[in-house]
Amino acid sequence: MSEKPTVEEYLKNIEERMFRAYRCVDCGMVIAPPSGTCYGCGSSKMDWTNVSGNGKLISFTVIHIAPDEFSEEAPYYVAIVDLEEGTRISARLLGFDPLKPEEVKLGIPLKLDYEKGKSGKTYLAFKPA
Amino acid sequence: MPLKNTNIVSAAQTKFGALEGVTLREMFSEAVDKATIDAGIPKKDIQAAFIGSFIPEMLIHQGHTAPLLVDFAGLKGIPATRHEAACASGATALRAAVMAIESGMYDTVLVAGVEKMTSVSTSGATEALAAAADDQFESSIGLTFPGVFGIAAVAHMQKYGTTEEDMALVAVKAHKNASTNPLAQFQKEITLEKALTPRYIAWPLKLFDCSPISDGAAALVLTSNDKAKKYTDLPVKIIGSGQASASMNLCNRSDLTSFSASVEASRAAYNMAGLEAKDMDFGVVHDCFTIAEIIATEDIGFFKPGEGAKAVRDGVTALDGDRPINPMGGLKAVGHPVGATGTKQAVVAYRELIGDAGPNQVAKHDTAIVHNFGGTGASCVVTIMRRGDA
Numbered sequence: 001m002s003e004k005p006t007v008e009e010y011l012k013n014i015e016e017r018m019f020r021a022y023r024c025v026d027c028g029m030v031i032a033p034p035s036g037t038c039y040g041c042g043s044s045k046m047d048w049t050n051v052s053g054n055g056k057l058i059s060f061t062v063i064h065i066a067p068d069e070f071s072e073e074a075p076y077y078v079a080i081v082d083l084e085e086g087t088r089i090s091a092r093l094l095g096f097d098p099l100k101p102e103e104v105k106l107g108i109p110l111k112l113d114y115e116k117g118k119s120g121k122t123y124l125a126f127k128p129a
Numbered sequence: 130m131p132l133k134n135t136n137i138v139s140a141a142q143t144k145f146g147a148l149e150g151v152t153l154r155e156m157f158s159e160a161v162d163k164a165t166i167d168a169g170i171p172k173k174d175i176q177a178a179f180i181g182s183f184i185p186e187m188l189i190h191q192g193h194t195a196p197l198l199v200d201f202a203g204l205k206g207i208p209a210t211r212h213e214a215a216c217a218s219g220a221t222a223l224r225a226a227v228m229a230i231e232s233g234m235y236d237t238v239l240v241a242g243v244e245k246m247t248s249v250s251t252s253g254a255t256e257a258l259a260a261a262a263d264d265q266f267e268s269s270i271g272l273t274f275p276g277v278f279g280i281a282a283v284a285h286m287q288k289y290g291t292t293e294e295d296m297a298l299v300a301v302k303a304h305k306n307a308s309t310n311p312l313a314q315f316q317k318e319i320t321l322e323k324a325l326t327p328r329y330i331a332w333p334l335k336l337f338d339c340s341p342i343s344d345g346a347a348a349l350v351l352t353s354n355d356k357a358k359k360y361t362d363l364p365v366k367i368i369g370s371g372q373a374s375a376s377m378n379l380c381n382r383s384d385l386t387s388f389s390a391s392v393e394a395s396r397a398a399y400n401m402a403g404l405e406a407k408d409m410d411f412g413v414v415h416d417c418f419t420i421a422e423i424i425a426t427e428d429i430g431f432f433k434p435g436e437g438a439k440a441v442r443d444g445v446t447a448l449d450g451d452r453p454i455n456p457m458g459g460l461k462a463v464g465h466p467v468g469a470t471g472t473k474q475a476v477v478a479y480r481e482l483i484g485d486a487g488p489n490q491v492a493k494h495d496t497a498i499v500h501n502f503g504g505t506g507a508s509c510v511v512t513i514m515r516r517g518d519a
Binding site for chain 1: 252255256259263265266267268269270271272273275276277279280281282283284287329330331332333334378379380381382385
């Protein structure tokens with residue numbers, strides 16, 4: 001894993017269900033989604049890293065009115081997830097009824113997954129661990 | 130050091146709403162005429178124009194709008210530049226104009242904001258608005274603008290116990306204030322029950338938590354101390370200005386219950402003015418969603434984090450409350466033509482400060498704060514204003 005990471009490759013990895021994060025070569029901070037510079041030390045030297053896929057639910061919403069591209073999928077969850085490695089990502093949330101959001105508790109443990117949307121795209125997703 | 134040389138000497142807006150049959154250039158021209166000719170300011174005195182507009186390329190298929198607009202409005206040949214920061218476009222135009230006057234480059238300039246949004250379908254407008262979010266990392270998984278604020282609402286509810294009813298009360302207040310504002314898109318009061326109608330847009334946000342899609346324009350004339358007397362006996366001075374940026378995607382933020390750009394821009398503006406939140410008589414804040422108003426009043430320091438909802442419940446932010454917020458009805462009820470909003474907010478503050486707000490007049494009106502933020506909160510501009518004789 002020594003090639004210089006790119007945004008294009010990051011998105012392709014998700015499409016291929018092979019999620020990888022950036023890792024700062026200088027201080028080791030794990031970064032996703034991609035950033036041109038490290039939030040920790042300011043370095044712009046990045047490498048790829050695999051992640052455990054373990055995360056925690058920080059917040060979420062249920063999209064009822066969606067853009068045309070996603071309208072057939074609505075209602076669906078979008079969540080903010082803290083990865084065990086210390087970075088946060090936005091992803092779909094699976095395993096809950098979108099009409100019963102009251103049942104979703106913040107802080108619950110989640111596991112990395114993927115969802116093939118009706119739009120044909122593969123989304124980064126999480127499900128209850 | 131407080132800004133010393135910038136005065137607002139006139140301010141006006143068109144009606145906001147679905148302005149059928151009125152084009153971008155026509156609404157711009159109407160706002161300019163109201164702020165110049167109708168205010169006794171000859172157009173030939175205007176030396177430059179600073180114009181906020183978000184995305185006319187997608188909404189009306191027109192780029193390079195600034196020269197087109199000033200030419201149509203009879204401001205021939207002057208330097209004209211468009212400023213874009215999503216929903217904060219209008220305030221970034223204002224800030225550029227302030228810098229132009231404070232630098233001594235110009236004496237008298239026009240600030241305007243304009244957007245024509247009902248020219249496309251609702252889904253077309255939603256798509257255009259989504260361009261202000263992070264396309265590759267968030268919009269691409271189906272996160273929408275209401276969704277961004279839905280996520281903020283869930284975080285705020287969890288951390289502070291804010292409720293859907295608290296948010297609905299913001300909408301009730303906005304509609305009440307707008308009911309006496311003839312320039313508002315919605316001029317009818319709504320009940321709490323109606324505001325809570327469970328038509329979810331992005332849970333927990335419902336239809337009445339969201340500002341509408343609107344057309345409209347607003348304009349201000351700014352001038353230096355030497356020239357201000359020529360136009361009015363009662364100018365409003367701009368004494369502080371702050372701007373900040375933040376990560377565009379939500380996942381790069383450590384706190385979802387506050388917008389860091391709002392905190393930083395407001396502190397910078399207070400510092401410049403040499404004032405604090407307690408010195409503000411009222412606030413005009415960016416209530417694109419009801420939760421956004423609650424968070425904004427905390428971020429600008431009117432209330433402690435987590436106490437914004439209580440202030441709404443207790444009527445503190447009502448027109449006749451101790452700290453009125455959005456006394457003319459806010460984006461929620463007056464409308465939100467994206468690029469016009471920041472300029473319109475300054476128009477509201479100006480009218481309140483000089484005592485020209487009619488039935489929407491706040492009791493204490495010496496000093497005000499105007500908070501305009503862009504997109505997901507990735508841009509924020511805060512302006513502090515004080516009536517010239519205060």
